[in-house]
Amino acid sequence: MDKNKKEATPTTVKKTEEPLKGPDKKEVKQETKQTPPSTTISKQAGIDVPVEIQKVDPKDRKKVDEYSFISKKIPINIIISEIKGEYVPIYEVYISKISRTTEIILEKIRQELIKQVNLGMVDITDSGKTDIVEERFKETIVFLIEKYFPDIDQTTKEFLVSYLIQKSLGMGKLEILMDDVLLEEIVVNSATEPVWVFHKKHGWLKTNIQVKDEEQVRHYATMIGRKVGRQITNIDPLLDAHLNEGDRVNATLQPISTAGNTITLRKFSRNPMTITHFLKFRTLSPSAASLIWQAMHYELSAIIAGGTASGKTSTLNVLASFFPPNQRIISIEDTREIRLPKYLHWVPMSTRQPNPEGKGEVSMEDLLVNALRQRPDRILVGEVRRQREAETLFEAIHTGHSCYATFHSNNYEETIRRLTNPPINVPLTMLPAISMIIMQFRNRRTGHRRTFQIAEINDDSSGNLLMQYDTKKDILVDKNRSKSLLATLELYTGSTPQEIRNQLREKEKILNYLVKQKIETVDTVGKVMAEYYTNEDELLKTVRANKKFDFDT
Numbered sequence: 001m002d003k004n005k006k007e008a009t010p011t012t013v014k015k016t017e018e019p020l021k022g023p024d025k026k027e028v029k030q031e032t033k034q035t036p037p038s039t040t041i042s043k044q045a046g047i048d049v050p051v052e053i054q055k056v057d058p059k060d061r062k063k064v065d066e067y068s069f070i071s072k073k074i075p076i077n078i079i080i081s082e083i084k085g086e087y088v089p090i091y092e093v094y095i096s097k098i099s100r101t102t103e104i105i106l107e108k109i110r111q112e113l114i115k116q117v118n119l120g121m122v123d124i125t126d127s128g129k130t131d132i133v134e135e136r137f138k139e140t141i142v143f144l145i146e147k148y149f150p151d152i153d154q155t156t157k158e159f160l161v162s163y164l165i166q167k168s169l170g171m172g173k174l175e176i177l178m179d180d181v182l183l184e185e186i187v188v189n190s191a192t193e194p195v196w197v198f199h200k201k202h203g204w205l206k207t208n209i210q211v212k213d214e215e216q217v218r219h220y221a222t223m224i225g226r227k228v229g230r231q232i233t234n235i236d237p238l239l240d241a242h243l244n245e246g247d248r249v250n251a252t253l254q255p256i257s258t259a260g261n262t263i264t265l266r267k268f269s270r271n272p273m274t275i276t277h278f279l280k281f282r283t284l285s286p287s288a289a290s291l292i293w294q295a296m297h298y299e300l301s302a303i304i305a306g307g308t309a310s311g312k313t314s315t316l317n318v319l320a321s322f323f324p325p326n327q328r329i330i331s332i333e334d335t336r337e338i339r340l341p342k343y344l345h346w347v348p349m350s351t352r353q354p355n356p357e358g359k360g361e362v363s364m365e366d367l368l369v370n371a372l373r374q375r376p377d378r379i380l381v382g383e384v385r386r387q388r389e390a391e392t393l394f395e396a397i398h399t400g401h402s403c404y405a406t407f408h409s410n411n412y413e414e415t416i417r418r419l420t421n422p423p424i425n426v427p428l429t430m431l432p433a434i435s436m437i438i439m440q441f442r443n444r445r446t447g448h449r450r451t452f453q454i455a456e457i458n459d460d461s462s463g464n465l466l467m468q469y470d471t472k473k474d475i476l477v478d479k480n481r482s483k484s485l486l487a488t489l490e491l492y493t494g495s496t497p498q499e500i501r502n503q504l505r506e507k508e509k510i511l512n513y514l515v516k517q518k519i520e521t522v523d524t525v526g527k528v529m530a531e532y533y534t535n536e537d538e539l540l541k542t543v544r545a546n547k548k549f550d551f552d553t
């Protein structure tokens with residue numbers, strides 16, 4: 001297995017979860033040969049124009065990946081190829097079941113549909129109306145499809161209906177991209193260039209999809225805005241919001257974004273990573289994980305820091321499965337990203353931005369203050385950015401809550417410096433309230449995400465580096481002996497250093513067991529953890545014998 005593969009995310013691992021009955025390969029190949037896919041979707045159809053990168057001599061293209069999935073009943077085939085003269089691989093979307101003739105008929109249906117239903121684009125952007133419009137569209141579409149394709153079977157009918165609805169009412173092919181679980185980010189920079197995507201396995205790729213014109217990009221942005229009850233207009237040309245399932249969207253309008261209207265969609269992982277994935281991808285070692293687990297078990301607080309997209313939030317989520325099931329957890333975020341095992345007693349909360357009149361804001365600080373009144377044992381904080389949040393967070397730790405927050409910085413020293421200096425200004429004397437700093441980082445050459453440093457905070461508020469990632473060897477290596485962390489654990493638990501070492505070894509065994517037994521989802525990992533806290537001896541017996549874990553009882 002090459003290193004890139006190791007970095008693969010759970011969605012790759014679980015790719016077969018959905019019954020992926022994509023188009024059969026022969027069909028795709030044939031279509032590729034006869035009609036280049038760019039022409040299978042007629043340009044007059046409206047929404048997106050496929051870029052004609054496919055007109056490439058076969059010897060100038062090298063296929064690097066191919067897979068299928070179903071997007072709203074539409075079978076989709078994706079082909080990723082390296083093409084001579086292109087600096088990044090090309091991601092091509094094929095709706096292979098639609099032949100050229102079908103496409104022409106569908107376009108006819110679409111035109112007739114617009115006449116019959118008599119609705120322009122403007123109407124459908126009205127919030128609340130979408131469902132009604134969709135229903136009316138659907139009835140007419142079914143009628144027209146039955147008229148033009150009298151012998152059609154039920155599955156194909158459903159697929160064509162869905163395809164037409166998406167094409168007429170939705171965001172066209174952008175919606176197909178949203179359904180590819182392997183994509184992390186979908187970016188429209190303007191209507192003059194293809195849509196870009198960030199792929200979990202292949203990084204940035206150029207697609208064969210381009211939005212028709214700037215007006216269409218703007219229309220999509222407006223549509224997304226309305227869906228989440230927000231506006232994007234010339235007066236308010238920036239939109240930052242999260243969609244229902246936790247996907248994040250940002251849009252900007254010209255002339256603020258000088259080259260064109262933009263849309264950036266960051267997809268929320270449907271199958272969040274767990275400690276098992278982290279160990280498998282070598283994000284951190286079992287010994288590092290067991291040290292963090294031990295500290296979290298006994299309620300020590302931690303800051304998880306790193307650069308942009310280094311994996312801070314994912315780490316916070318992964319580590320939260322170490323919480324015992326009999327404690328109350330409150331999470332506070334701007335965007336709903338955290339997802340905890342169902343065995344935990346968890347109250348998720350998220351902030352709200354003010355409405356256009358500047359009313360109704362619920363800030364991170366408001367939620368933190370409120371959380372303290374809900375008797376939490378643990379508080380998770382999405383990201384600490386401002387002084388007020390940091391102050392409240394440290395107050396919360398001082399009043400006996402264990403807190404886990406993410407923070408933006410590049411190494412543990414910088415974390416301490418940034419926390420204790422303007423503009424955040426946490427008093428130096430308060431800093432030892434945090435027992436541990438966990439630094440995440442993304443290797444800029446390989447793209448791998450790793451735990452970069454684990455440090456403790458000494459009584460004098462200085463940091464002590466316990467483990468450091470060795471970039472060349474790709475391992476976390478031990479640095480200094482722990483002073484404060486182990487001393488605090490001894491103090492809080494009454495355990496001797498030898499007992500703590502034994503517990504660390506046990507935890508390490510359980511972690512290795514999770515990997516060996518491929519226990520990978522949030523809920524299955526959560527169940528094993530719950531077992532550890534309630535039935536430790538039994539669990540250790542199962543682990544020692546490397547027996548299958550019984551999830552049914």
Ligand SMILES: Nc1ncnc2c1ncn2[C@@H]1O[C@H](COP(=O)(O)OP(=O)(O)OP(=O)(O)O)[C@@H](O)[C@H]1O
Binds near residue numbers: 007008278313314449
């Ligand atoms: N250990 C890891 N291995 C592989 N992929 C990871 C790992 N950690 C995070 N990722 C992926 O990296 C992307 C960014 O992760 P995440 O959102 O956790 O980063 P972040 O540091 O919180 O980002 P931001 O700065 O935007 O808040 C996600 O798509 C996530 O799936």
Ligand SMILES: [Mg+2]
Binds near residue numbers: 312313314406
């Ligand atoms: Mg984050």
